[in-house]
Amino acid sequence: MNRSVVITGANGFVGRNVGMFLSKNGFSTIGLVRKGRSVPFGKTITTGTLSEPGLASKIKGSDALLHFIGQGKQTVDSEYGSVNVSLAKNAVVLCKRAKIKKIIYISGLGVDKSSTLGYFISKYKAEQEIVHSGLDYTIFRASYIIGRDDPLSQNLQQQVKKGQMIIPGSGNYRFQPIFIDDVSRVIIKTLSGKKFSNKIIDLVGPDIVSYNTFVKEFLHGKKIKIKKIDFESAYHDALHNKGPFGVDDLSIMAGDYIGNYKKLAGLVGMKFTKYGPVLEARGLF
Numbered sequence: 001m002n003r004s005v006v007i008t009g010a011n012g013f014v015g016r017n018v019g020m021f022l023s024k025n026g027f028s029t030i031g032l033v034r035k036g037r038s039v040p041f042g043k044t045i046t047t048g049t050l051s052e053p054g055l056a057s058k059i060k061g062s063d064a065l066l067h068f069i070g071q072g073k074q075t076v077d078s079e080y081g082s083v084n085v086s087l088a089k090n091a092v093v094l095c096k097r098a099k100i101k102k103i104i105y106i107s108g109l110g111v112d113k114s115s116t117l118g119y120f121i122s123k124y125k126a127e128q129e130i131v132h133s134g135l136d137y138t139i140f141r142a143s144y145i146i147g148r149d150d151p152l153s154q155n156l157q158q159q160v161k162k163g164q165m166i167i168p169g170s171g172n173y174r175f176q177p178i179f180i181d182d183v184s185r186v187i188i189k190t191l192s193g194k195k196f197s198n199k200i201i202d203l204v205g206p207d208i209v210s211y212n213t214f215v216k217e218f219l220h221g222k223k224i225k226i227k228k229i230d231f232e233s234a235y236h237d238a239l240h241n242k243g244p245f246g247v248d249d250l251s252i253m254a255g256d257y258i259g260n261y262k263k264l265a266g267l268v269g270m271k272f273t274k275y276g277p278v279l280e281a282r283g284l285f
Helices: 013-024 055-059 080-097 118-131 151-162 180-192 211-219 231-239 247-255 261-268 275-281
Strands: 003-008 027-033 043-046 064-067 102-108 136-142 164-168 199-203 225-229
Touching (some): 003 013, 055 080, 080 102, 080 118, 102 180, 164 247, 199 261, 225 231
Parallel strands (some): 003 064, 064 102, 136 199, 164 225
16 A cells, blocks of 8 residues: 655755655655755655645645654754744644644654753653644654764764864763664654554664764774864854854763664664664765
C-alpha cells in the first residue's frame, strides 16, 4: 500500500534527506517549505506558519506528519519560542484539521523538564504540545545527525578553510553521531510499527566519541592547526557573535549528553552505521 507523509522543514538537512529516502522507498511525500523553494522529491507546498487557510485540505488524509522545523540559534527577530514552540502548536492543529493521526518530531538529546538552556526549554515545550495533543506521537531526542552537508560538518569545513580548528575547553566531552540514512530507516520503522506509539526515544548512533577524536578523524590527516581555547573565551566570542560556535552550541557540547542506543537498536531491529565509515564514504573531510 502506498503510504503518504507530510514533512515540515523539508528544505533542511534532515527533512531533505529523509524526504528523498522515503520517496525512493515507496512513500508519497509532500514537503512543506517557506519562500517557495521546491524540494527534490514529491510535491512541494509553500507555508510560512503551517496555519494558512486551505493548507489542511491539501494534505488531508496523509498517514503522518514529520515535524522537522527547528530553530538552533536565537536572534532578536527569531526567538526560540516563536519557532520551536509556536510552530509545534501549529503542526498539531494542522494534523487535526487534516485528519492526520500520527506525528513524528525530532527534538534534542539532553532535553527534559529540568532543562535550563533556552534552546532545550523551547524543545521541551514543543514536546509537551505534542505529548498532550491526543495524536499518536513519536518524539526522537537526537544527537548530532551527520551526512554530506550536515550542519556540524559544514561548521568544521568552514574552520578548515580558515586554516584553524577551534576546540573549546578540553574537547573530551562526548556525543553519539548518527548517520542520516539510519535516521531515515528509523523513520520508516516508526511509520510501520505500533511499538513506537506515544514514545520519547533517544536518536543516537552506536559509537560514543569525544569531540577531540571526532575532529581529528574528520581532518583525516590534513595538516590543520588545532587551537584549544577555554570555555570562558569561547562563550565571550559567542556572545559577541564571533567564532564558529553559538552560546547554545557550547552549552550542548559541555553538557556531554549520551543517549540510550541499546533501547533504540532493540526497537528498530536494524544494524546502524558507525561514524568512521560515514566520514570517509560521504566525503565529509
